[in-house]
Every structure is written in C-alpha cells, then in structure tokens.
Amino acid sequence: MDGQHTAAELRRLAREMPPLRRANQSAVRTGGTIDGVVVPRIWLKYPLSWLAPVYWVAVGGLIVGTFIDLEHYIIPDEITIGGVVAGFVASILVPSLHGETFLFLSGFKSLLGILIGSGLVLWIAIFGELIFRKEAMGFGDVKLTAAIGAFFGWQGAVFALAVSSVIGSIVGFTVGFAVAGTARRNARDVGQRNLLQP
Numbered sequence: 001m002d003g004q005h006t007a008a009e010l011r012r013l014a015r016e017m018p019p020l021r022r023a024n025q026s027a028v029r030t031g032g033t034i035d036g037v038v039v040p041r042i043w044l045k046y047p048l049s050w051l052a053p054v055y056w057v058a059v060g061g062l063i064v065g066t067f068i069d070l071e072h073y074i075i076p077d078e079i080t081i082g083g084v085v086a087g088f089v090a091s092i093l094v095p096s097l098h099g100e101t102f103l104f105l106s107g108f109k110s111l112l113g114i115l116i117g118s119g120l121v122l123w124i125a126i127f128g129e130l131i132f133r134k135e136a137m138g139f140g141d142v143k144l145t146a147a148i149g150a151f152f153g154w155q156g157a158v159f160a161l162a163v164s165s166v167i168g169s170i171v172g173f174t175v176g177f178a179v180a181g182t183a184r185r186n187a188r189d190v191g192q193r194n195l196l197q198p
Contacts, residue, residue, distance in 0.1 A: 087150025
C-alpha cells in the first residue's frame with residue numbers, strides 16, 4: 001500500500017479492528033507526549049521567530065506520519081503531499097528556513113530538496129524491487145522524503161534517509177534475532193513434548 005487511503009478509510013479500518021483501535025489510542029497518547037516535549041523545545045530554540053511555527057508543522061507531520069505508518073503500514077497523502085506543499089510554501093514565506101534572505105533562493109533550495117530527496121528514495125525503491133523481485137519500498141516513503149526535503153533541503157533529506165536506514169537496520173536485526181531465538185525455543189519445546197508422548 002502506498003498511502004492512497006483517505007482519512008475516512010483510515011477511520012473505518014480503525015473502527016472495524018478493535019485491537020488496532022486500542023493501539024491507535026495508545027499511539028495518539030505517545031505522539032501527544034512526544035509533541036508536548038518537542039513543541040516547547042522548538043519555541044525555546046527559536047523564540048519570536050517564524051521558524052518555530054514552521055518547525056511545529058514539519059515535526060507534527062512527521063510524528064503523525066510515523067504513528068500512522070507504524071500501525072497501518074501506509075503514509076497518507078495528506079501527510080506526504082501536504083508536507084511537500086507546506087514545506088515549499090513555508091520556504092518562500094520564511095526564507096530563513098533555508099538560511100536565505102531572498103525568497104526565490106529559499107524556494108529553489110526547497111525544490112532541490114524535494115527533487116533530490118524523492119529521487120534518491122525512488123532509485124532505492126527501483127533497485128530494491130529489481131534485486132528482491134518484490135516491492136522493497138512504498139511510494140509513500142518517496143513522498144515523505146520529498147516533504148522532508150521541502151522543509152529541510154536536500155541535506156536534510158539525505159541525512160534523514162541515512163539515519164533512518166541505520167535505525168531501521170538496528171531494529172530489524174534486533175527483532176530478527178528475537179524472533180529467531182523464540183522460534184528455536186518453541187521448536188525445542190515441541191521436540192521435547194514429542195519425545196515424552198507415547
């Protein structure tokens with residue numbers, strides 16, 4: 001799935017699956033806690049600056065997108081494409097977002113971030129699909145990286161991709177080892193039970 005679900009479809013899915021709904025409520029509390037820590041820190045770093053509300057929008061979108069993706073394995077277009085548009089518009093209205101004073105230069109840096117960020121992830125997705133013979137990465141990831149590039153420039157998009165790859169690898173290996181250990185223990189227990197049965 002590549003993020004083509006509407007908000008109404010997501011709400012319907014949540015209603016139809018009560019355990020998922022309970023997990024969603026937990027995620028909302030967790031996301032709210034994260035947001036409650038991050039928003040004041042942004043304000044303390046950029047007091048009386050238009051950068052603070054811009055970063056609130058960017059970080060809020062990333063938090064919401066993260067928790068939706070963790071639970072539903074999709075990143076809604078409202079987050080990704082909305083983030084691309086919001087980031088580009090914010091770059092023009094607040095040129096200091098990209099360290100510029102001229103809005104055209106800031107807009108250009110945002111556009112460059114959109115193109116390089118999404119292009120890089122698109123190539124990774126294409127090569128991954130060729131190597132693994134199945135979808136390696138959804139198109140929602142491409143659009144999300146474009147949104148990150150719109151707000152933080154191409155350097156921010158590349159940095160986010162590198163850091164998320166390292167974190168994903170660590171989590172993937174940890175979960176893989178935990179699952180393998182559990183499977184080994186279960187197989188051993190089943191084998192012992194079979195030996196004890198007549």
